[in-house]
Amino acid sequence: MNNPQAEANERAVRASADGRSARWQSHREERRRELIKSARRAVHALGSDASMEEIATAAATSKSVFYRYFGDKAGLQQAVGEVVLSQMQRRIREAAQSAQTPREGLLAMVSAYLQMAETSPSVYSFVTRHAAGEPEGPHGSAAISGALGHFFDSIAEMIAAPMRAHLGDGKESVIGYWPTAAIGLVRNAGEQWLSTPDSPAKPDQETMARQITAWLCVGIAPELSPAEAP
Structure with missing residues (x-):
């Protein structure tokens, strides 16, 4: 027999998880846009041969962050x-x-x-x-x-x-x-x-x-x- 309260609780849990996932995805997309802008400014200032290390330093973050978002x-x-x-x-x-x-x-x-x-x-x-x-x-x-x-x-x-x-x-x-x-x-x-x-x-x-x-x-x-x- 269905339990209306249990189903309601389950829906609430799923909605909460979906909300957290959407907020996290939005955060990642915004962070990625910020990194792209920072990289563009760094290359403009440092030249097209700027390394990932130099770009990351200019963006005030670590090289691993850029690798995490862009792969290489x-x-x-x-x-x-x-x-x-x-x-x-x-x-x-x-x-x-x-x-x-x-x-x-x-x-x-x-x-x-x-x-x-x-x-x-x-x-x-x-x-x-x-x-x-x-x-x-x-x-x-x-x-x-x-x-x-x-x-x-x-x-x-x-x-x-x-x-x-x-x-x-x-x-x-x-x-x-x-x-x-x-x-x-x-x-x-x-x-x-x-x-x-x-x-x-x-x-x-x-x-x-x-x-x-x-x-x-x-x-x-x-x-x-x-x-x-x-």
Whole structure:
């Protein structure tokens, strides 16, 4: 025979346990967000080669705490990268939406990408390369590459949409391969620009963004054309 009081007590115990579990999960998620922010600040200050020990010291905690939450350095890179790439994607989308023409949209997106990367080259480098000396694991280079691939795939689709609208129907053969190639150009040119030491010959961010946009739209044909005879 069922005992209503016993069943009520059992439900109360389960509810209490569920409440504690939910509070603990919420605490862990909040702590993880704090560690990601601390790691990002540490890498910005110390450089992309900062060790887990240095990052933990800058975050006023122990290295074991970071390993407990992220598994290894590659796991931390992936976690920081997801936050950074999400912010970059949002900034690029907002920039594209404010543009009036496809070319303006390209310029806005390239500018947003370069601005975000230039804000902290160390953080950008930290989240886009494999942790040297770290063993390959569940958060290794494949996971980092996957996160980057998703980010750049999303950006490729963003720049493809206005181009399709501009070119009209029946131009898929023209636009089909271009977005991925364009992203490769933007990323490689941008990363080379970021790694170039400052000098009078190095273009500023706005000039570089306009140059990359020109390469995307008209290539380097104007520079290769022979000079007109006087």
